[in-house]
Amino acid sequence: MGVVLSLEDGKRQLASIGPLMTLTKADMGRVNELILSKAGSDVELIPEVANHLVSSGGKRLRPMITLAAAKMFGYEGDSDVKLATSVEFMHTATLLHDDVVDESDLRRGRATARMIWGNQASVLVGDFLLGQAFRMMVEVGSLDALDVLSAAATIIAEGEVMQLAAAQNLETTEDEYLAVIRAKTAALFSAAAEVGPIIAGASKAERAALRSFGTNLGLAFQLVDDALDYGGSAQDLGKNTGDDFREGKVTLPVLLSYRRGTSEERAFWKNAIENGVTDDSELEKAIGLMTRYGAIGDTVQRASHFGEIARDALAPMGDTEQKSALIEVIDFCISRVN
């Protein structure tokens, strides 16, 4: 079930995070060392659980954004590495808590921590990593960076609760859904990008530009993720196709299909989302309806819209390797779907 997209620019399909990885390679080495050292504890279970997640092969997109956003404004100290690590720990803590909330069995194709060590360890190790994240931010000593990151922590939790409340409600509007992902996903991308110019002592306008880039990249990233849940394989995705569907999560492809469907189809969605399905034929039917109504393609189009805003946010910034690499990340995120 291929998703057909007409991209105006064929090159976008070749976009890669390679340039960002190359530019941040040395610093990411230091981030990885810091991750291992700060996930350490005499309490054995903590590094065990933390390393399980840390070694699970995520792309580490968020800390790379922080590093590039700092270097983009000429930052030369070592606080960028600490803040990048804080950002990754905040993300990891969120994943640990999310898996408990969603009762997920797999994450990036591997058993979740809660399946191996139980919900208890996932909750507590998440709390530990969040505590360590704040300690590193405090070490950096920038009250502005602390302000941005602590606000993000609150907003992320708020977004997760919103999602919990909106879960299984097919009457959720697209605007309401965007508010959820703006909080639960985009807020951390936004903070990850903004702390770069903050520690580099950049101007207000530069901070605002990177914040806007992060927010819109985060929205695009999440929407593409939502689309991928109905159109990739577990191997590509690191999660099972249809995970969101089986968990009864209402994401944009579902909301669009529901709104565009007949009353009979709506009844199908209501039953599937509210009562949960375990049957693969239901998933196939769902994907069939999404294809019929162009819901997956349109979700990616919405993602492209936010990608364009992210690109324009960086437009006035001086031309640097970092800027080019970050812009290529936008295209990479969107082209993941093909």
Place this chain on the structure above:
Amino acid sequence: MGVVLSLEDGKRQLASIGPLMTLTKADMGRVNELILSKAGSDVELIPEVANHLVSSGGKRLRPMITLAAAKMFGYEGDSDVKLATSVEFMHTATLLHDDVVDESDLRRGRATARMIWGNQASVLVGDFLLGQAFRMMVEVGSLDALDVLSAAATIIAEGEVMQLAAAQNLETTEDEYLAVIRAKTAALFSAAAEVGPIIAGASKAERAALRSFGTNLGLAFQLVDDALDYGGSAQDLGKNTGDDFREGKVTLPVLLSYRRGTSEERAFWKNAIENGVTDDSELEKAIGLMTRYGAIGDTVQRASHFGEIARDALAPMGDTEQKSALIEVIDFCISRVN
């Protein structure tokens, strides 16, 4: 099943937190307002869950300690109210996560949030409150206070994980058990007390004194709590007698009884703690063994020991109403058991 204690000083039984409450009354009014405002959110579920806990009639001992510890050194600004609220939010977040980890049904005699709204809401609202706590600390802008409180957040989580790992292990030594409660309970009392002198600009020695007071009061508080679990009524305690026992938690009264018991009695403890019991006759037998070996009384004696250290920590401080009130809190904590 009365616990007989010989206290050298009869007056201690009359000790009360009344003086501390009186001294902090006006500021606690502001703390309560701030709690309500910062637990607010457009996401309805958040204030609902938060208010359930906030209105559940805890004594708010920790924020009162912060307020008194600041005033003790002449602090006159309004950061003490913000930090006191942060401390209470950290405590509330811990309770929410603890209930999920312990699978508790009752807290202070009321249904826990997780019983009403589910584990998911408890995890996420806990995260929200922790985020709000950090935002208030950042508003205060004292990097020293941020350092102390963020370190406490990490240590508390570490202590909870230690307890998870040590749970149901009857070979846990008293030292190991103390390390757990030093982290999971005493660290927050310690931080609550230390941030007072920090924002008041007090000396290093004064900070150290209040930190030591907090740590040792916290240890005494937790040990008395452990004893009360085997010797109070749900009404006094706000929790069910025997909750720890039913959850298979090894606390000091259990560890002492186990160490002092016959091999037959040890087999009883192993079975009860490892397999869990629901039968009240098992709880009665446990309390009978504790009484035979003086395990509850000795747990309270250990608490008194830490209480004395807390008292001596404050000894060199100038005589103030706050100092007297804080010292009376030590005696109050210990006399709760009678």
